[in-house]
Amino acid sequence: MKYAVRYYTKTGNTKRLAEAMARELGVEALPISAGINEYVDILFLGNSYYAFNIDKEVKDFVGTLSKDKVGKIVNFGSAALLNSTYKKVKAEADKVGVPMDTNEFHCKGEFKGIHKGRPNDDDVRAAAEFVKQYK
Template structure:
């Protein structure tokens, strides 16, 4: 099975989560600058919520995804607003791409808010999320 990880991280928070997931599933996390191969069984897709919503670069990436990406697991970080899941899910479902109902979301450090987040506990939970997603698909 082919598992890919793509993310957009402006501050490094989402990258930390992407790297934790990558370590757990044994692949390399890549930014959204790298295309996703068409034979992808699971794409772990990460982003963050900003004041105006999901970043336009991430939206463009999603709109360019090939429908041969079978399933997407969403992870996100935010400092103030809620999870990026609803907005990312809506974009993916509009392309008829399956999106897991469960997501991973944690606080991310921004200025003086949530200092040190994501922390070691958050990253362990991200790894558990990856295990849960891959075990659903009998990859292990």
Template sequence: MEMAVQYYSKSGNTKKLANAIAKEVGCRALTIDEELEGKVDLLFLGASVYWNGIDKKVKDYIKSLNPLRVKRVAIFSTSAMAERAFPEIKKLLMEKGITVEERNYYCRGQFTAMHRGRPNEDDLKQAEEFAKTFLEEGRN
């Protein structure tokens, strides 16, 4: 199963998760500005919530995805407040005809003095475990 990891991160929180997931699945984490090469069975897509929504760059990236090249997507995200990225990203991907995994990973991210040190080592281990569930699924 061909897997890829792409993300958008302003503060570096989502980048940390992307690198942990990429390490687990054996690829390099790419920003959404980098070209996704070839066809992908599963794309891990990471974003974070800023001011109650995902960034316009993430929305534009999703609109540019080709459903013939990306079979399905697993979402991971960070935010200082409540998890809100999944439903918004899922809706945009489904409008493109791309299958979205119901399993997703979210953790708090440091923002100013809030959630200092997050994502932490436990968060990164959980991100790796999240990715591992898809690897195990691909082997069966």
């Protein structure tokens, strides 16, 4: 299996999760600006809600994907208010025909004092543990 971990973050929270997942998988966590340059079986895609939607950069990134580049996407992220970006990411993935795994990892993220200190060390460990099911 070939893996890639890509993330989009404004606060650094999702990057922390991405780095833990990537370490467990033996790959490098990269921002979505790095793109996907060769086929991967599983793309772990980290993102969050900004103004109650996924960022345009995440939508644009997913729009560059195809079944020739990605076997499936596994969604992950953190957010202060909403629990999952899955439906928003899936809507974009459906447009390009890339399947989404039904499992995802999500935890609370600190934003403007809400959920202070999250993701914490337990969240980071849980993210690394989550990816083990795909090895």
